[in-house]
Structure formats: C-alpha cells, structure tokens
Amino acid sequence: MAGSRLFTIAQKEFFDHVKSRKFLLIFGILLVVAIVGMIGGIAEYNKSLDQYNRHQSATSSDIQGYMAEKPSILGVFSSVATYLVFVGGVLGIAMGFDLVSKEKESKSLKILLSHPVYRDEVINGKALGGIIALGCALGVVLFIALATLLVYGIVPDGNELVLMAVFGGVSFLLIFSYFAIALFMSTAMDESGSALIYTIIIFIVLSVLVPTLANDTVMETIVGSQPELPQELIDQMQAPVNSTGSEGVFMVRNSAGSSDAWKQFNGRMQAYWEKRQTVHDTLALFSPTMNYETITSSVTYKTASSAMAVGPGSGKVVSASFSIAEKQETCVENILGKILANIVALLLFPVVFFGLAYVRFMRLDVR
Amino acid sequence: MIQLEHLSKEYNGIRAVNDITAGIPGGEIFGLLGPNGSGKSTTILMLVGLIEPSAGRCLVNGLDVARDPIAVKQQIGYMPEDVGFYPTLSAMENLTYFGRLYGMDTRTCAKRTSELLSLVGLEGVIKEVSGYSKGMRQRLGLAKALLNDPSVIILDEPTANLDPQGVADYRRIIRGVAHEGKTVVVSSHILEEISKVSTSIGILSGGKLVAQGSWQDLAGNLSARSASHVTIHVETQDPIPEFSHQDLISIDYERDRHGAVITARSDLRDAVATHLAQNGVRLRELSREGLSLEETFLSYYQVAG
Numbered sequence: 001m002a003g004s005r006l007f008t009i010a011q012k013e014f015f016d017h018v019k020s021r022k023f024l025l026i027f028g029i030l031l032v033v034a035i036v037g038m039i040g041g042i043a044e045y046n047k048s049l050d051q052y053n054r055h056q057s058a059t060s061s062d063i064q065g066y067m068a069e070k071p072s073i074l075g076v077f078s079s080v081a082t083y084l085v086f087v088g089g090v091l092g093i094a095m096g097f098d099l100v101s102k103e104k105e106s107k108s109l110k111i112l113l114s115h116p117v118y119r120d121e122v123i124n125g126k127a128l129g130g131i132i133a134l135g136c137a138l139g140v141v142l143f144i145a146l147a148t149l150l151v152y153g154i155v156p157d158g159n160e161l162v163l164m165a166v167f168g169g170v171s172f173l174l175i176f177s178y179f180a181i182a183l184f185m186s187t188a189m190d191e192s193g194s195a196l197i198y199t200i201i202i203f204i205v206l207s208v209l210v211p212t213l214a215n216d217t218v219m220e221t222i223v224g225s226q227p228e229l230p231q232e233l234i235d236q237m238q239a240p241v242n243s244t245g246s247e248g249v250f251m252v253r254n255s256a257g258s259s260d261a262w263k264q265f266n267g268r269m270q271a272y273w274e275k276r277q278t279v280h281d282t283l284a285l286f287s288p289t290m291n292y293e294t295i296t297s298s299v300t301y302k303t304a305s306s307a308m309a310v311g312p313g314s315g316k317v318v319s320a321s322f323s324i325a326e327k328q329e330t331c332v333e334n335i336l337g338k339i340l341a342n343i344v345a346l347l348l349f350p351v352v353f354f355g356l357a358y359v360r361f362m363r364l365d366v367r
Numbered sequence: 368m369i370q371l372e373h374l375s376k377e378y379n380g381i382r383a384v385n386d387i388t389a390g391i392p393g394g395e396i397f398g399l400l401g402p403n404g405s406g407k408s409t410t411i412l413m414l415v416g417l418i419e420p421s422a423g424r425c426l427v428n429g430l431d432v433a434r435d436p437i438a439v440k441q442q443i444g445y446m447p448e449d450v451g452f453y454p455t456l457s458a459m460e461n462l463t464y465f466g467r468l469y470g471m472d473t474r475t476c477a478k479r480t481s482e483l484l485s486l487v488g489l490e491g492v493i494k495e496v497s498g499y500s501k502g503m504r505q506r507l508g509l510a511k512a513l514l515n516d517p518s519v520i521i522l523d524e525p526t527a528n529l530d531p532q533g534v535a536d537y538r539r540i541i542r543g544v545a546h547e548g549k550t551v552v553v554s555s556h557i558l559e560e561i562s563k564v565s566t567s568i569g570i571l572s573g574g575k576l577v578a579q580g581s582w583q584d585l586a587g588n589l590s591a592r593s594a595s596h597v598t599i600h601v602e603t604q605d606p607i608p609e610f611s612h613q614d615l616i617s618i619d620y621e622r623d624r625h626g627a628v629i630t631a632r633s634d635l636r637d638a639v640a641t642h643l644a645q646n647g648v649r650l651r652e653l654s655r656e657g658l659s660l661e662e663t664f665l666s667y668y669q670v671a672g
Contacts, residue, residue: 010465016455107451111511114415114447115438115468366406366417 003182006121006128014131017095018136026091034141035085038148041076045154048075056073073149073156074163074264074300080145081296084171085289088138089207092175093199096182097132098192099100100361105192110366123361127183127354134175142168163299164337170295178203179289180353187360205287212288214280223275227268230263285345292346295339368393368550369414369519373423375500376409383409385574386423391552391567393518396545398565399554406574407554408448411523414552415445427519441469444517448554452506455498458489461496469515483510488536501528509537513544520544521552526560528665538564546658598656599629599636604649610642 017023048071100123102110148165149156156164180274182199189195201219212218220226284290369391376384384406391397401407412418414425416436425432427439452461459480466476484490487506496504505528512520522541526534541564545551555561561568570578596616600609606624614632621627629635638651643650 004470008464012464016453106454107447107449108453109451110447110449111451111465112468113417114440114443114445115465116437116438116470117468136601204397233588367412367424 005127006119009117009122009125010128010132012127013099014132017130022094023091023137024132024213026087026094027140030084030087030091030137030141031144032045033087034145035148036082037080038076038145041079042149042152042154044079044332045071045073045076049205061284072300073154073160075299076149076154076165076298077145077164077167078296081167081171081293081300085174085207085292088175089178089203089289091137092134092178093179093182093196095130096179097186097199098131100185100186100196100357100364101189101192102186104190109364113366119362119364120358123187123358124184127357130179130183131176134179135172138168138172138175142171161333163335167296168344169297170299170346172290173343173350174288174292176179177349177353178345180350180357184353184357184360186356187364206287210283210287211290211293214283219276219279222279223272230265231259233265283342284342288346288349290310291342295342295346298335298339306348368399368428369552370426371410371414371423372426374410374413374420374425375422376406376413376418377421377497380473382411382574383486384420387571387576388423389569389576389579391550393550394545394548395567396541396551396553396565398561398568399552399571399638400556400558400568401571402556405556405571407571407633408523409555409574410571411445411521411552411554414549415443415521416440442518444512444515444520444577446508446512446522446525448527450504450511452504452507452511455495456508457493457495458484458499461507462511463628465511466514471515480510486510486513486540488533502530502533505529506533506536509540513540517549519550521554523554524556524608525553526555526557534560597634599631599634600640600652600654600656601627601629601639601643602651602653603643604651605647607643607648608646610639612638 052070100109101114113119136146142164146156181202185194185195185199185202189198222231238262280290281294369389371387371389374384374387375382387406387410399407399410409418412429413420414432416439417434419433428442430439430442432439452458453464456464462480462483463476466480471479481490484492487510489503489506489510492503496507499507505525509522509525512522520541525541526537529537541551542552545566553561553565567581568579569576603625607620607627610618610627610629612631612635614635616630616632618630619628629639634655636655640650640653
C-alpha cells in the first residue's frame with residue numbers, strides 16, 4: 001500500500017512534468033543543442049581521423065606528440081557536454097524550483113497531506129517523478145545522439161559504449177544535482193519566485209563563481225607562475241612540422257626531449273601542473289559543473305589529446321591544457337579510476353540537497 | 368465518534384489551543400464556533416493530523432490521531448477553509464488522484480467521483496480547476512471530503528464562498544450524511560450558519576472551549592444570559608446629558624446626542640427616564656430589546672476573554 005501511494009504520487013508528478021510547457025520547451029532546446037553539438041563533434045572527429053590517418057601514413061619517426069593516438073568517438077560528445085552543462089542545469093532547476101512551493105501557493109499541500117499518506121512518501125514521490133522525467137529526457141537525448149552517430153556511419157565499440165553510458169550517467173547526475181538544489185529551495189521558501197531566485201544564485205555560484213577560482217590569474221596566486229621554457233631549448237627547436245590556425249603549433253623534437261635541460265624543464269612543468277591539477281580538483285569537488293567538466297573531459301579524451309605548444313618566437317608555453325599524462329589512457333578502468341572522486345563528489349550534491357529537502361519537508365508547517 | 372482529551376497547542380510559547388476536552392458522538396453535526404484566532408483551525412488541524420498537539424490527544428473512532436495517522440486519515444474527510452486543488456487538472460482528475468491515495472481501485476473511484484460531482488452540482492464540468500470560481504472550488508472541496516465515504520467529516524468554514532443555492536445544497540448534503548450516522552464537525556465564525564445545520568455546538572474563545580452542549584441546552588443558557596443583558600434605545604428632542612449607572616455596560620450616543628443605545632446588566636429604563644426628566648430633556652422614545660444571537664455569543668467570548 002505504501003509503495004502504491006509512492007507510485008501514485010510519482011506517477012502524477014511525472015505526468016505533470018512531461019505535460020508542462022516549461023519542461024517541453026527546455027527539453028526541446030536540449031534536443032536541438034545535443035543534435036547541433038553531435039553534428040559539430042562528428043565533423044571534428046572526421047577531421048581528427050583524417051589527420052590521424054595522415055600521421056599513420058607518414059614515416060617520420062622523430063615526431064613526438066599525442067596525435068599519434070587514434071581519435072575516440074567519445075570526442076564527439078565533448079561539444080554536447082559543453083551545451084549540456086548549462087541547458088541541463090536550467091532543466092533541473094526548472095523542474096524542481098516549484099515542486100513544493102507551488103503546492104503551498106495553491107493550498108493543495110494541506111489537502112494532499114490530509115490523505116492517508118506519510119510525508120516521506122510525498123517528498124520521495126515528487127523526487128522520483130522528477131528523476132524519472134529527467135531520466136527519460138536524457139535517455140531520449142542520448143538515444144538521438146547515438147542514432148546520429150550511426151547515421152554518420154560511426155559505430156562505437158564496447159568500451160566506447162561503456163564510456164557513453166558513463167557520460168549519460170554523469171550528465172544525469174549533473175541535472176539531478178541542480179534539480180535537488182531547486183527542490184530544497186522549493187521546500188524552504190513559501191513562494192516559487194523566491195525559490196527560483198535563490199536556486200539561480202546557487203547555480204551561478206557553483207557554475208560560474210567556483211570555476212572562476214580555477215582560472216589562470218587566481219591559479220597563479222595560489223600555485224605561482226608557470227615555468228618558462230629555457231632559451232637553450234627554444235634554440236634547439238626545429239621548424240614547425242604542423243600548423244593549425246593563424247598562430248601555428250610547434251612540436252618539440254626528440255633531440256630537445258633527450259637533453260638534461262629539457263628533462264629539468266619537464267620535471268618543473270610536471271610539478272607545476274600536478275600542483276595546479278590538485279587545486280583544480282579540490283575546487284571541482286565543490287562545484288557540480290566543474291566536476292562534470294572534469295569527468296566529461298576525461299571520458300571524451302579532451303585533455304589527453306592536447307600537446308605542448310609554444311607561441312612563434314615568444315618562447316613561452318601558451319597552451320593552457322598541458323597534459324601530465326605521457327600516454328593517452330584509453331582503458332575504461334583507468335579513466336573511471338581517474339574520475340571516481342569526481343563521480344562520488346557529483347553524487348554527493350543531489351544526496352546532500354535531497355536530504356536537506358527531505359528534512360525540511362518533514363518539518364514543514366502546513367497551517 | 369471524536370474525543371478530544373486535554374488538547375493543547377503552543378506556537379512559540381503562545382497557547383493557540385488550551386486544554387480542550389470534548390466528545391462528539393456519531394450522527395451529530397457539531398458546530399465549532401469562535402471568532403477569528405480563537406483556535407478553531409488549529410483544533411481542526413490537530414484533529415486531521417496535519418499538526419501534532421503540544422499536549423493531550425485526539426481520538427477518532429478510538430484511534431489516536433498522532434499515533435495512527437494513516438488509519439485515522441482513512442476514516443476522515445476534510446475540507447480546509449482555503450480549499451486548494453491542482454489547477455491544471457479537472458475536477459474529475461483531482462478526485463481520481465485523491466481516490467487513488469485512499470487506495471480506491473479505478474472502477475470504484477470513477478463511480479464514486481461521478482456520483483459526488485453530480486451531488487455537488489459539478490457534473491459535466493470538464494475544464495481545469497484553475498478556471499473555477501471560489502464557489503465551485505468550495506463545492507469540489509465538499510465532494511473531496513466525501514470521496515472516501517468517511518465516518519468523520521471535518522469542514523472548516525464550508526460556506527464561505529457559496530451562493531445561496533450552494534449553501535442550501537451544502538446543508539442538504541450535510542444533514543444527509545449525518546442522518547447516515549456519520550460525525551460532522553463544522554467550524555465557522557458565522558453563527559447563523561452553525562445554528563442552521565448543527566445539532567450541538569462548542570464555543571471557542573482564546574483557545575479555550577467556553578461552552579459546549581446540545582443546541583437546546585445552550586439555547587437555554589443563552590436565554591438566561593440574554594435576560595441579564597438589556598439593550599435600551601433612547602430618542603429625545605433635546606441633547607442627552609451624560610448618563611452613568613453602576614449597571615451600565617456601554618452607551619453609544621448619536622452624533623447630535625438626540626439618540627443613544629444603552630447596554631446594561633439590568634433594565635435601566637426608569638433610571639434613564641428620571642435622569643432625562645431631571646435634566647429637562649423631552650423624551651420621544653424609550654424602548655428595550657433583547658440581545659441578538661450574535662450579541663449573546665459575543666458575551667460568551669467577552670466572559671472568556
């Protein structure tokens with residue numbers, strides 16, 4: 001009977017969500033940006049694949065860099081993730097901010113609680129209905145993303161399917177995090193307007209303010225400035241072997257890499273980036289958005305595909321995405337191991353805020 | 368049946384309900400009377416299980432509301448004063464949802480919902496509740512309160528927004544369910560409404576139950592109380608001079624002082640006539656009237672206050 005009541009409430013909430021205009025509108029936007037992102041990502045993937053094929057056919061053995069690794073299909077999802085991080089957050093907020101406050105405003109909460117239902121069934125049912133609606137929305141988006149891949153003749157292998165599932169899972173956790181925050185504010189506030197405003201403030205803090213602390217200027221204050229490339233190494237550099245964009249990208253040759261100066265520089269650089277990564281990872285734990293970006297970057301191999309780049313003639317390292325990893329870690333277990341802390345942190349957000357919403361709702365004054 | 372045993376409720380140190388003990392048998396329509404802020408709604412919320420008492424307990428058909436809320440709510444039908452529904456659902460959809468929360472199967476729920484909507488005059492209304500007038504919501508609230516065929520029906524200000532036809536329908540329905548042996552509690556600050564439907568009443572003032580009994584018992588007390596309060600109307604050709612007396616409760620002069628309404632503990636007509644004659648005031652009219660029902664109940668509240 002208790003399960004039946006919970007299911008009844010969850011079912012009503014689910015249909016309320018999927019029939020609401022705001023849900024349909026944001027879901028529509030989410031679909032559009034996902035498809036646009038996929039198409040852009042596929043174009044990028046095909047370009048990288050051509051580049052990879054050209055590298056494979058080249059016999060020059062003294063070129064080092066990461067482009068030797070075959071591009072992953074998961075790279076296609078990196079642009080989807082860029083859009084999803086914002087639109088998904090908005091969707092989560094839109095679905096949660098008035099779940100309880102609307103009932104307070106319409107006075108239906110008093111009527112609802114006068115029925116033979118426990119309060120925990122009401123709040124759990126509301127959350128469950130929202131979760132199912134979010135899951136369905138995201139499921140449709142991922143299904144369409146997969147279908148788009150297949151339409152373009154790109155067939156993922158088993159590992160890639162697992163990583164796509166991870167991508168879907170963390171995307172769900174991101175949206176659910178903001179849904180849980182909005183649900184909490186909805187129980188804490190008497191009016192939906194106030195709940196929305198406070199949720200947006202939290203959204204801005206977590207998705208804009210906290211990531212701002214990880215930018216170059218703030219990072220330099222915390223971990224110091226980045227080591228400069230010694231003149232000796234610049235002199236050893238050869239002519240560019242490849243160029244992209246107007247500034248050009250220069251690859252360091254093996255001859256430079258074998259020198260002591262290079263080893264020392266590499267050590268300093270590695271220590272610098274490790275320190276910076278630690279600060280970044282610590283900050284990321286406090287922001288679902290940063291967590292999500294860290295996880296999706298790992299899943300879509302974004303960081304591993306970068307190479308050290310220097311500006312022409314300046315002798316300064318200009319790439320902001322220097323990779324600590326010497327080799328790309330394509331193994332699913334390795335990737336999951338790297339992002340486990342972020343996944344746990346991302347999971348903590350909805351758990352904590354749903355817990356707060358639960359406690360607040362159980363103590364709610366329904367006079 | 369309902370039993371309230373030393374029921375109290377405090378909000379931030381203020382007693383909204385103070386040690387109420389009462390019993391309401393089955394088949395009774397119990398009118399809970401009291402001015403705004405007297406503790407009617409708080410008492411009802413405790414009875415329905417929406418708030419917990421600070422002390423004492425409520426029993427519905429022998430079940431403690433605080434200890435066994437689900438079983439109690441299964442037997443209660445409740446309509447709050449500010450009745451609210453899901454605005455994007457129709458009346459039928461709202462009632463179906465609530466019916467499912469009572470554990471009713473789809474067929475029973477559909478049948479019961481149709482019957483009740485017909486009973487309250489909302490059959491065939493398919494629009495969303497957001498388009499309902501306050502009166503229509505009130506009617507729907509009554510249908511909702513009867514949805515689970517409850518043995519105890521609790522209605523808070525049930526006629527606040529109803530038109531005369533709606534009020535008549537409501538009275539007919541309430542008398543009908545009481546006739547079936549169900550207990551009905553009707554809370555209101557409108558004395559006339561309570562007097563028309565209830566078979567017994569309780570008067571709340573300042574969180575205390577200051578009077579309780581059958582309509583006849585209380586009416587007897589009211590007559591006795593009416594006899595001890597006298598209202599005198601005075602009209603004169605000349606301005607009325609200041610009047611004072613030990614039995615005087617209040618005196619309201621008209622602006623030009625050619626008239627006054629005197630409320631007193633005894634019949635002061637002789638004293639008033641003497642006072643006017645001594646001051647050379649020509650009298651036009653000096654009459655006495657009994658306290659109205661409202662004034663009599665006000666006196667209950669004043670005594671309690």
